[in-house]
Amino acid sequence: MEEAYRFANQAALIAEDEDFDIIHAHDWVAYLAGVSAKRVSGKPLILHVHATSYDQAASDNVDPGILKIEKECFQEADKIVTVSNFTKDIIVNKHGVDPKKVEVVHNGCDVTEPPRHATTLRGLKEQGKKIILYHGRITIQKGVDYFVSAARRVVDVDPNVVFVISGSGDMAHRIMHQVGSMSLSKNVIFAGALWGEDRDRMYQSADLLVMPSVSEPFGLVPLEALQHGTPALISKQSGVAEVMIHVLKVDFWDVEEMANKILATLRYPVMREQMVQEGKRSLFTISWREAANKVIQLYRNLLK
Amino acid sequence: MLTVCPYFHVHQPFRVKRYRVFDIGNDNEYFNEDSETDLNNRRIVEKVANKSYRPTNKILQELLDNHEDFRFALSFSGTALEQFEKYTPDVLESFQKLVASGRVEILADTYHHSLAFFYSVPEFERQVKQHENKIKSLFGVTPRVFRNTELSYRNDLAKWCEDNGYLGIMAEGWGKYLGWRSPNFLYQPPACGKIKVLLKNYKLSDDVAFRFGNRGWESWPLTADTYAGWIHSHHGNGQTINLFMDYETFGEHQWEDTGIFDFLRSLPSVLTQHPDTTFKTPTETVLSYDAVGVIDVPEILTWADTDRDLTAWTGNDIQRDAINATYGMESQVLQTGDENIIETWRKLQTSDHFYYMCTKWSNDGDVHAYFSPYQSPYDAYIAFMNALSDLQLRVNRINQTLVVEQSVTDVSVAEVEIEEVIREKLRVEEESEETPVVSWWLRLKSSLKSWFMKIPFFSNSRKRD
Incomplete structure (x- = not known):
């Protein structure tokens, strides 16, 4: 929090000295800096929302300090960019922002073909086990507890399925406890936080990636998984659900349906292949270039 | 002399409910969704009855009563008729009354609105027979002109129809096969001697079916006078204007507030103001005119999308997987001899199930999204394949029992x-x-x-x- 105010002071100083046309500030830590630069320079301000205090907290226990900064800065901004309609709805309904002020610019994704790695968890694969992957922070926002509940339902039908949880976070302890109490220790693996090649290897080894987020402004993980040739099941409470057709979608709380779709993916390989093939092709329509063009257009309109 | 041949297609599928993997082996009912979603078949039929069937039949009845020249054709899928019997018997009665006028022809079709002809001719023949029986029992008539699911057509289907005594068959009047020629005449399929092909004038048909309510269309709002003028302009260069469309155009695809009902109500009188214009049913059309040439359609032609082929049903891998799995069960399903199993299998052949799995997200894709009760093509595929898996399980169970019975009796x-x-x-x-x-x-x-x-x-x- 202090950091945000320090940024604001510095931004005011810089804005006094430098020559520029537009202020574009990303995420709440930079909002105050954007606002003070605007006050000093009188230039138009764009705030770019990648997440809100409501996402982090999954709607409970919203940090009042951050919420206050968000609300006040949104009032001062000339334009607000959100990474999805999902996030636009949040700032309109929760922060009271005028919807006309908000522009949605979906994130893009990198479309270079990643190198293939030798599979990880080879022992399990050789035994014919199927791997369902969660990759992300283990926090209340991410819905890992719903993932574990779905795992229980899946394993009841098909004990041959292994669920890998890759990531760390303040809820990890609670999730481990849940795995134990649901007697899932044999079927759930905690891989820790994986990065770089280890993470890519895991993407490539998985049969399905699940992103069960309770509230996800965008969500790049399913796009990354697709690039690595793995289809995804994502929660409807995510921004990326607005731009992805070739994924399975489910309400994060609908554990029964989540389990149904996990099992269906394993039962029907033709569907899995089509989701990957057509999904990869569709990634080209979700490019960073298109996102950049939209932002440039926004700049032009503000400068008119 | 120019005659107009209107034909309206009535169809409702039995939509598969959200059938989950957990239901396989535990739930034999696939079509009984009771939630307030568009998968609830009763709910949909009642909704469309209110928006389309009831008001449109009322207008059609008035038109028949007031214009002795007015005539048209209907085709019904058996799956629609079954649902009228079950959910809205008054709608069925109003159709029966229309047909009783003697000026409304019913066309032959597959009972299950299936693509069986292209996957199994024997199965196709059984469905056509089943359809004929249903029409006979409900309306007391036997169809003489054939139309296939989604107006799908090919040379060999025309040949089949000729061999089975039909006088005519309907197809899309598509430029790819017509070339410079007009759809407003009758044609003959190659290798056929008697049967004639009635070609849909897709320009004039789609002006009503697709464009009528489109405010961005240059001819919006379309009046009966303007439309009649377009039809009259074919005097001297055509014999029959074949207007083929979904019945649900009236009130469901084009809502009441577009003015579609007023349009329908006034069209017959405006059309027949021209002294040389009247209506004919398909059979009358076929008996009135000679074929002017041969139309050669070696590949499947349909009335769908801009492609006019089957790609909306079998264009992607999940669609092909689902349809091949369905027809792949034929001999095992028939072997059971179990009427309920066989009928359920046939209801799963209804082409709509495969249409919902379509992923052609171009301009056409929007239409598919609109007509699908599922949230995604993958949801449609999962529900369908789960139901089919359950059916396969039931089939296996019965056939295993039969095998044992058979060996015991043999010795x-x-x-x-x-x-x-x-x-x-x-x-x-x-x-x-x-x-x-x-x-x-x-x-x-x-x-x-x-x-x-x-x-x-x-x-x-x-x-x-």
Whole structure:
């Protein structure tokens, strides 16, 4: 929090000295800096929302300090960019922002073909086990507890399925406890936080990636998984659900349906292949270039 | 002389409910969704009845009563008729009343609105027969002109129709096969001598079916006078204007507030103001005019999308997987001899199930999204394949029983109760050779050994020993 105010002071100083046309500030830590630069320079301000205090907290226990900064800065901004309609709805309904002020610019994704790695968890694969992957922070926002509940339902039908949880976070302890109490220790693996090649290897080894987020402004993980040739099941409470057709979608709380779709993916390989093939092709329509063009257009309109 | 041949297609599928993997083996009902979603068949039929069937039939009845020249054709899928009988009997009665006028022709079709002709001709023939029986019993008539699901057509289908006594068959008047020629005449399929093809004038048909309510269309708002003028302009260069469209155009695809009902109400009188313009049913059309040339359609032609082919039903891998899995079960399903199983399998052949799995997200894709009760093509595929898996399980169960019954009767072991053999068969699965078994079973087993070894179940259990 202090950091945000320090940024604001510095931004005011810089804005006094430098020559520029537009202020574009990303995420709440930079909002105050954007606002003070605007006050000093009188230039138009764009705030770019990648997440809100409501996402982090999954709607409970919203940090009042951050919420206050968000609300006040949104009032001062000339334009607000959100990474999805999902996030636009949040700032309109929760922060009271005028919807006309908000522009949605979906994130893009990198479309270079990643190198293939030798599979990880080879022992399990050789035994014919199927791997369902969660990759992300283990926090209340991410819905890992719903993932574990779905795992229980899946394993009841098909004990041959292994669920890998890759990531760390303040809820990890609670999730481990849940795995134990649901007697899932044999079927759930905690891989820790994986990065770089280890993470890519895991993407490539998985049969399905699940992103069960309770509230996800965008969500790049399913796009990354697709690039690595793995289809995804994502929660409807995510921004990326607005731009992805070739994924399975489910309400994060609908554990029964989540389990149904996990099992269906394993039962029907033709569907899995089509989701990957057509999904990869569709990634080209979700490019960073298109996102950049939209932002440039926004700049032009503000400068008119 | 120019005649107008209107034809409206009435169809409702039995949509598969959200059937989950967990339901396989536990739930034999696939079409009984009772939530307030668009998968609830009763709800949809009642909704469309209010928006389309009831008000449109009322207008059509008035038109028949007031214009002695007015006539048209209807086609019904058996799946729609069944649902009218079940959910909205008054709608069925109003259709029966229209047909009783003698000026409304009913066309032949497959009962299940399926693509069976392209996957199994014998199955197709059974569905056409079933349809004919249904039409006969509900309307007291026998169709003489054929139309196939989604107006799908090919040379060999026309040949089949000729061989089976139909006078005419309907197809899309598509430029790819017509070339410079006009759809406003009758044509003959190659290798056929008698049957004639009625070609849909897709420009004039789609002006009503697709464009009528489109405010961005240059001819919006379309009046009956303007439209009649377009039709009259074909005097001298055509004989029949074939206007083929979904019945649900009236009130469902084009809502009441577009003015579609007023348009329909006034069209016949405006059209027949021209002294040389009147209406004909398809059979009358076929009997009135000669074919002016041969139309050669070696590949499947439909009335769908801009492609006019089957790609909306079989264009992607999940669609092909689902449809091939369905038709792949044919001999096993028929072997059961179980009417309920066979009928359920046929209801799964309805083309709509495959249409919902379409992923052509171009301009056409929007139409598909609009007509699908599922949230995604993958949701449609999962529900369908789960239901089909359950059906396969039921089929296997019955056929296994039949195989055992068959082998027992073959060797005439009359004193052995069939049920007991089956029960024993199930028990043996759990037991090994060493477990003591009743002596009669050993005697029976040795005497029947050669027979039982033909059954995969027994050869497997031996391997385990």
